[in-house]
Amino acid sequence: MHLIKHLLLFTQNNFKQLKRKWLSLPLIILFPIILTGLCALIAVSIFIPDEQDPLQIGLVDKDKSEETKMVVDLIESSSQLGNYIQINNLTSEQADKQIDNQLSAYITFPKGFTESLYNGNPVTLHITGNPDKRTESYVVKELSDSIARHIRTSQANILTINYYAKQLEMGEKTRDDMLFNQFTNFILYTVGKDKIIDEEKITNNATNSTLHYYGLAGWFIITSVWLLAFYSFFTKNEELRIKNRMRLYGVTQIRQILAKMISAFTVTIISASITFIVLIRLTDITLLTEDFLRIAFIVSAYSISFLLGLAVLETIFTGQKIRLLMQSLFTFTVILLSGALIPTLYFPLYLQEVLPYSFPSIGFHWLQEVSLNSRAYVDFIPMLLLMTAGTLVFVGLSMWKERVSQ
Amino acid sequence: MRQILSTRFIHWKKQGFSLTFWLFFPLLATIGIVMITNTLQEDAKVPVGLVINEETEATSQLLQEIKSTPFVRVKQLSEDDALYNLKKHDLDSVFVIHEGFADKIRKDNRSMLITGYQSDSSFAYAPVKEMILSYVQQETGRSKAVYTVKDLEQQYNGNNGWTYNEIVARSKEIQDDENLLETAFSFNDSPIDNTEKIHVFSVWGLWAIFSFLATLLLFDWVIKERHSKAIMRLTFTQFTLKTYLLYNLIIYTILLFAVDLLTISLFYLFYGEWISIINLIIYRILINLGAFLLAHLFKKQFLYYTISFGLTLFLTVSSGAVLPTGIFTDLSWFDFFNPLLPLLKGKFITLWSMSVLFFSIIWFFTKEKFHA
Numbered sequence: 001m002h003l004i005k006h007l008l009l010f011t012q013n014n015f016k017q018l019k020r021k022w023l024s025l026p027l028i029i030l031f032p033i034i035l036t037g038l039c040a041l042i043a044v045s046i047f048i049p050d051e052q053d054p055l056q057i058g059l060v061d062k063d064k065s066e067e068t069k070m071v072v073d074l075i076e077s078s079s080q081l082g083n084y085i086q087i088n089n090l091t092s093e094q095a096d097k098q099i100d101n102q103l104s105a106y107i108t109f110p111k112g113f114t115e116s117l118y119n120g121n122p123v124t125l126h127i128t129g130n131p132d133k134r135t136e137s138y139v140v141k142e143l144s145d146s147i148a149r150h151i152r153t154s155q156a157n158i159l160t161i162n163y164y165a166k167q168l169e170m171g172e173k174t175r176d177d178m179l180f181n182q183f184t185n186f187i188l189y190t191v192g193k194d195k196i197i198d199e200e201k202i203t204n205n206a207t208n209s210t211l212h213y214y215g216l217a218g219w220f221i222i223t224s225v226w227l228l229a230f231y232s233f234f235t236k237n238e239e240l241r242i243k244n245r246m247r248l249y250g251v252t253q254i255r256q257i258l259a260k261m262i263s264a265f266t267v268t269i270i271s272a273s274i275t276f277i278v279l280i281r282l283t284d285i286t287l288l289t290e291d292f293l294r295i296a297f298i299v300s301a302y303s304i305s306f307l308l309g310l311a312v313l314e315t316i317f318t319g320q321k322i323r324l325l326m327q328s329l330f331t332f333t334v335i336l337l338s339g340a341l342i343p344t345l346y347f348p349l350y351l352q353e354v355l356p357y358s359f360p361s362i363g364f365h366w367l368q369e370v371s372l373n374s375r376a377y378v379d380f381i382p383m384l385l386l387m388t389a390g391t392l393v394f395v396g397l398s399m400w401k402e403r404v405s406q
Numbered sequence: 407m408r409q410i411l412s413t414r415f416i417h418w419k420k421q422g423f424s425l426t427f428w429l430f431f432p433l434l435a436t437i438g439i440v441m442i443t444n445t446l447q448e449d450a451k452v453p454v455g456l457v458i459n460e461e462t463e464a465t466s467q468l469l470q471e472i473k474s475t476p477f478v479r480v481k482q483l484s485e486d487d488a489l490y491n492l493k494k495h496d497l498d499s500v501f502v503i504h505e506g507f508a509d510k511i512r513k514d515n516r517s518m519l520i521t522g523y524q525s526d527s528s529f530a531y532a533p534v535k536e537m538i539l540s541y542v543q544q545e546t547g548r549s550k551a552v553y554t555v556k557d558l559e560q561q562y563n564g565n566n567g568w569t570y571n572e573i574v575a576r577s578k579e580i581q582d583d584e585n586l587l588e589t590a591f592s593f594n595d596s597p598i599d600n601t602e603k604i605h606v607f608s609v610w611g612l613w614a615i616f617s618f619l620a621t622l623l624l625f626d627w628v629i630k631e632r633h634s635k636a637i638m639r640l641t642f643t644q645f646t647l648k649t650y651l652l653y654n655l656i657i658y659t660i661l662l663f664a665v666d667l668l669t670i671s672l673f674y675l676f677y678g679e680w681i682s683i684i685n686l687i688i689y690r691i692l693i694n695l696g697a698f699l700l701a702h703l704f705k706k707q708f709l710y711y712t713i714s715f716g717l718t719l720f721l722t723v724s725s726g727a728v729l730p731t732g733i734f735t736d737l738s739w740f741d742f743f744n745p746l747l748p749l750l751k752g753k754f755i756t757l758w759s760m761s762v763l764f765f766s767i768i769w770f771f772t773k774e775k776f777h778a
Binding site for chain 1: 425427428446449450451452453481494495498513518519520521523524535540543544547548549550554555559560562573576578580581623626707708711712715718719720723724
């Protein structure tokens with residue numbers, strides 16, 4: 001009975017503290033939302049490049065032969081790459097000047113490029129990137145790697161034609177002209193490579209769209225950060241004397257932590273349900289009452305396991321700074337493992353084997369299934385098992401610590 | 407000064423473990439994260455489904471080449487299975503190789519050889535498609551060369567009887583033997599060797615954020631000193647509170663700077679990345695002053711810690727040192743406040759540095775609280 005009395009007392013204490021410091025409540029609630037919003041904006045701007053602000057790439061032609069001029073003109077005027085990339089023909093000095101601000105990268109065709117191409121000598125294309133625009137420079141690098149691959153194969157084929165042509169009775173000039181013709185042909189051939197593939201896009205309207213997935217993932221991340229924030233909010237660092245007094249009354253560390261967990265859980269669940277309903281309304285997902293019950297269960301089981309993890313870390317680490325560091329690391333790992341940031345499909349194989357045993361991935365997986373894929377069945381048993389395991393670990397650690405410190 | 411130094415040493419003896427941990431935390435954390443991301447990046451693969459509708463040498467060669475690509479994990483399935491998995495989002499994309507693939511290539515007909523399916527959450531469809539296209543293009547290009555050679559042969563009445571396979575073999579030989587075209591990538595200021603791995607995160611950006619956090623956390627001595635009961639005794643010594651705090655600040659700056667020099671040498675050894683020392687000095691001084699002033703606002707240590715974690719998180723996301731900023735490249739609204747700029751870009755005069763200097767000057771001229 002003392003357990004329940006103490007729990008009630010501490011929980012009441014926590015809520016009184018919340019009422020006293022009610023000003024910090026909006027701050028804690030808004031902070032993860034702002035942060036996630038910023039991340040979402042950044043992610044959107046990476047994956048959907050701004051059409052008004054295309055990638056600027058420069059081409060510097062130091063060779064100035066007919067072939068390179070033709071290639072540069074062709075690349076500059078081809079709209080194959082769409083509005084996302086704009087290619088400009090520049091001189092070396094212009095490129096040097098512009099590399100620091102607008103240009104993402106520039107490609108240099110060195111002197112003697114065409115000659116070496118025809119004779120089969122090794123040639124290096126230099127790509128200089130803008131250190132301020134790192135990701136875009138890498139996109140350009142990938143692009144130029146694939147261009148180089150195409151040119152390499154065309155070059156091999158042209159050289160083959162040259163080899164066999166030398167064995168025929170062709171005049172030198174005719175052969176050179178023919179080679180030039182072949183060069184043009186192969187360039188056009190490369191440009192037309194999309195003929196090979198017939199592209200289709202499958203959309204599955206019954207299940208999720210990207211927006212829904214990321215909306216749900218964002219809500220999931222925000223809830224986890226709220227759990228951490230409220231848990232830290234209710235943490236008090238008491239002096240040694242008060243701790244000793246409390247021990248005299250039979251209050252163990254475990255009851256305080258349990259009370260913290262209960263208060264953090266309640267507050268987070270309230271705010272999370274409000275935001276979840278807002279999310280559902282915004283994205284037009286239809287859910288039945290039983291779906292809501294299932295989601296409530298999944299989210300509660302996930303939150304309790306998460307809070308248990310935080311509690312275990314609190315018992316192990318007594319130093320405040322290190323405890324905070326470990327708890328933030330724990331939160332970050334949990335969010336990463338759940339698949340909210342990067343879908344679990346892209347994890348390495350050895351990580352994917354661990355996933356069925358970790359509560360974040362199970363939680364997020366079932367959350368997805370119920371809300372986005374309209375699944376009617378949820379397997380409760382793994383989550384319950386993990387929760388019980390977590391509780392046992394926590395209780396054991398805490399009791400062991402009490403013994404040791406006495 | 408010597409007395410303050412010995413007092414500080416007494417404190418440090420008690421906090422030995424915590425102090426060393428937070429001093430070396432930026433260094434270790436940066437190295438750890440770079441190592442982890444490099445390993446994970448090598449192992450993170452895109453699952454792609456391949457459906458092969460005919461069994462010829464050309465298709466099995468194509469399959470081998472695709473399987474040997476580093477960033478793709480290939481699953482060979484039947485068409486129905488593959489499309490079903492794609493709809494379930496278990497696969498990133500599906501490519502179907504139709505019947506008559508080998509024949510069509512032989513006849514130099516390259517239209518509609520492959521069908522590619524992507525779903526609406528496919529991230530890697532475009533690069534994988536490009537890669538497959540380049541392999542197929544190799545084969546069709548060789549075929550085209552054969553027909554050109556045969557045309558020339560007929561045109562010049564040669565009767566050498568070169569066969570299809572012979573010409574294709576010659577083309578492959580030339581491609582393998584001669585190292586034909588290479589690309590070299592470098593940034594303007596620091597040339598990166600092409601064989602060296604390019605890191606996903608910039609090393610100095612990571613280190614800047616972690617050292618920001620570590621500095622903020624290390625400066626909790628300000629809170630402890632200002633709110634300890636023993637501080638009143640200072641009035642009976644030759645030091646005022648301000649000089650006491652100032653001397654401690656100098657001690658901490660020297661200690662942190664020594665660790666920074668160690669960091670620079672280690673990073674240069676491991677990763678070949680260098681940064682100018684002036685940037686580092688100014689960054690260190692500004693960060694220390696900033697943490698010093700920030701710690702004056704707090705009474706409880708725990709609140710200060712949570713705020714420092716929150717600030718660091720905010721800084722990570724918005725400053726673009728670690729994550730690439732898409733929108734903010736032009737507006738750069740955050741550049742006014744960005745504490746990391748002096749280190750990463752060498753811009754010393756920003757709103758941030760000016761306000762830090764301004765507030766430290768104000769602090770220096772405030773009235774003393776305790777008088778004897």
